[in-house]
Amino acid sequence: MEYLVKSGSPEKQRVGCVVVGVFDRRKLTQQARALDFAADGLLSSILRRGDLDGKLGDTAVLHNVEELLCDRVLLVGCGKEREFNDRAYEKACAAAIKQLSALGGVDAAFYLTEQNVRGRDDFAWQVKSALLTVEENLYRFDTCRGQGFESPRQKLTRLVFQVPRRSDLRAAERGVNEGRATAAGLKRAKDLGNLPANICTPSYLADNAKELAGAHDKLKTSVLGEDEMAELGMGALLGVSRGSRQPARLIVMEYNGGAKKDKPIVLVGKGVTFDSGGISIKPSAAMDEMKYDMGGAASVFGAVEAAAEMNLPQNVVGVVPAVENLPDGDAYRPGDILTSMSGQTIEILNTDAEGRLALADALTYVERHYDPDAVIDMATLTGAALVALGSQAAALYGNNSPLRRALRDAGDTVGDRAWPMPVWDEYQEQLDSNFADMANVGGHLAGSVTAACFLNRFARKLRWAHLDIAGVAWKSGSEKGATGRPVGLLTQYLIDRTHDDA
Numbered sequence: 001m002e003y004l005v006k007s008g009s010p011e012k013q014r015v016g017c018v019v020v021g022v023f024d025r026r027k028l029t030q031q032a033r034a035l036d037f038a039a040d041g042l043l044s045s046i047l048r049r050g051d052l053d054g055k056l057g058d059t060a061v062l063h064n065v066e067e068l069l070c071d072r073v074l075l076v077g078c079g080k081e082r083e084f085n086d087r088a089y090e091k092a093c094a095a096a097i098k099q100l101s102a103l104g105g106v107d108a109a110f111y112l113t114e115q116n117v118r119g120r121d122d123f124a125w126q127v128k129s130a131l132l133t134v135e136e137n138l139y140r141f142d143t144c145r146g147q148g149f150e151s152p153r154q155k156l157t158r159l160v161f162q163v164p165r166r167s168d169l170r171a172a173e174r175g176v177n178e179g180r181a182t183a184a185g186l187k188r189a190k191d192l193g194n195l196p197a198n199i200c201t202p203s204y205l206a207d208n209a210k211e212l213a214g215a216h217d218k219l220k221t222s223v224l225g226e227d228e229m230a231e232l233g234m235g236a237l238l239g240v241s242r243g244s245r246q247p248a249r250l251i252v253m254e255y256n257g258g259a260k261k262d263k264p265i266v267l268v269g270k271g272v273t274f275d276s277g278g279i280s281i282k283p284s285a286a287m288d289e290m291k292y293d294m295g296g297a298a299s300v301f302g303a304v305e306a307a308a309e310m311n312l313p314q315n316v317v318g319v320v321p322a323v324e325n326l327p328d329g330d331a332y333r334p335g336d337i338l339t340s341m342s343g344q345t346i347e348i349l350n351t352d353a354e355g356r357l358a359l360a361d362a363l364t365y366v367e368r369h370y371d372p373d374a375v376i377d378m379a380t381l382t383g384a385a386l387v388a389l390g391s392q393a394a395a396l397y398g399n400n401s402p403l404r405r406a407l408r409d410a411g412d413t414v415g416d417r418a419w420p421m422p423v424w425d426e427y428q429e430q431l432d433s434n435f436a437d438m439a440n441v442g443g444h445l446a447g448s449v450t451a452a453c454f455l456n457r458f459a460r461k462l463r464w465a466h467l468d469i470a471g472v473a474w475k476s477g478s479e480k481g482a483t484g485r486p487v488g489l490l491t492q493y494l495i496d497r498t499h500d501d502a
């Protein structure tokens with residue numbers, strides 16, 4: 001899709017479709033009023049006949065309105081004007097794009113971006129948010145369909161986001177740039193997530209990182225194999241890998257957009273390409289969804305790509321421990337004691353608590369090889385996070401409150417929310433082991449918290465935050481598919497950080 005920004009009145013647009021909003025009840029927005037005036041009251045009379053009340057998400061299409069230069073007018077219900085907030089705006093935009101892609105035109109002038117959204121005072125936000133909603137609704141994953149499959153052709157290829165004044169164009173342009181970059185990152189994250197585990201293996205992820213680096217001058221990728229990891233003493237990560245014939249990989253992506261001396265933000269993502277549970281094997285219902293257990297890794301790829309696409313003036317490092325968790329004659333077992341790269345020993349009480357093991361060594365690797373400004377890890381870590389927060393918010397942990405605050409704010413801005421959870425010392429006792437420095441599970445209470453507390457033990461020297469994204473990384477049921485979350489949050493965090501420095 002080609003995205004443009006323009007200012008100008010709706011009645012003068014020579015396009016396939018002009019999209020304007022109508023509030024509940026039958027209240028024309030300023031842009032709809034302009035069309036109504038030019039068309040001698042046609043819009044008002046149509047509303048009076050009852051074709052559209054303005055209920056949020058309802059739409060009506062008018063064809064061949066004589067006095068207008070466009071082929072069609074799409075009226076979009078925006079709900080109550082006083083309640084036009086982030087959510088309402090997104091719903092209106094989603095309704096608009098669904099209709100638009102069902103209509104015939106190749107281009108459209110999109111006026112919902114001119115609407116004031118409660119609490120938002122910057123057209124960059126409206127434009128970016130609309131663009132991301134469009135991309136979200138147009139995304140399809142068809143790479144694994146057979147030969148006979150024909151993907152439906154998207155007729156709409158040009159979307160013009162309208163803003164009221166010429167002086168708003170700069171902000172709108174920024175919204176398009178940030179939106180495009182974020183959308184590219186989200187697409188990569190979704191594609192990687194949706195690929196099945198027989199294709200998306202640790203080596204596949206490593207190749208994908210190399211391909212990504214090939215497309216951006218300021219991006220470099222290096223990959224460690226199992227021998228190199230063994231030399232570094234990564235006994236926890238390699239313990240998980242023993243049951244799989246797919247060799248583990250430690251993928252490191254370095255985006256150097258800042259000065260050499262600038263401390264990097266390091267993003268670490270759990271890259272378990274399939275999680276069967278190992279010897280502590282999972283029940284088979286919905287086990288296919290454990291191909292999404294590399295969602296954290298996918299979001300690191302996406303955020304790094306977005307940073308590179310925006311040419312952000314800062315340094316970002318992505319680190320992905322990529323590994324598969326399967327049962328096998330050579331697999332690690334309950335009772336085994338692993339020595340992590342940090343030197344701390346871990347008694348395995350459940351081989352299904354594998355993500356924290358891979359992440360522990362990745363965090364130690366980061367501590368030894370970088371001097372980060374902050375480290376943020378993302379992981380589909382616990383079913384308990386899903387129980388606690390459902391699929392609305394990621395569980396947010398960390399040992400630094402400004403960092404937690406910044407992540408939460410970034411998530412709020414892009415509607416990719418995270419909610420704070422504790423890593424109090426009191427919880428650490430749940431990880432006590434009779435035989436090693438710690439156990440890898442903390443009992444059935446506060447499962448997401450004790451997993452975070454486990455990671456905390458490997459991040460003591462770091463400004464660190466952890467997002468348990470088990471509830472948000474993918475959708476189940478008839479809409480099964482990767483969401484790409486938290487690429488939006490991470491990208492926004494990096495953008496906000498650039499502005500704060502300036």
Ligand code: BES
Pocket residue numbers: 275277293350352353354355380381382383384386441442447470471
């Ligand atoms: N990848 C899973 C977490 C998960 C499960 C995410 C279901 C989304 C849906 C993780 O590796 C895991 O198996 N965690 C265990 C931990 C337990 C053994 C302490 C869990 O949540 O049950």
Ligand code: MN
Pocket residue numbers: 275277351352353354355
């Ligand atoms: Mn598991």
Ligand code: ZN
Pocket residue numbers: 272275293352354355380381
């Ligand atoms: Zn897992």
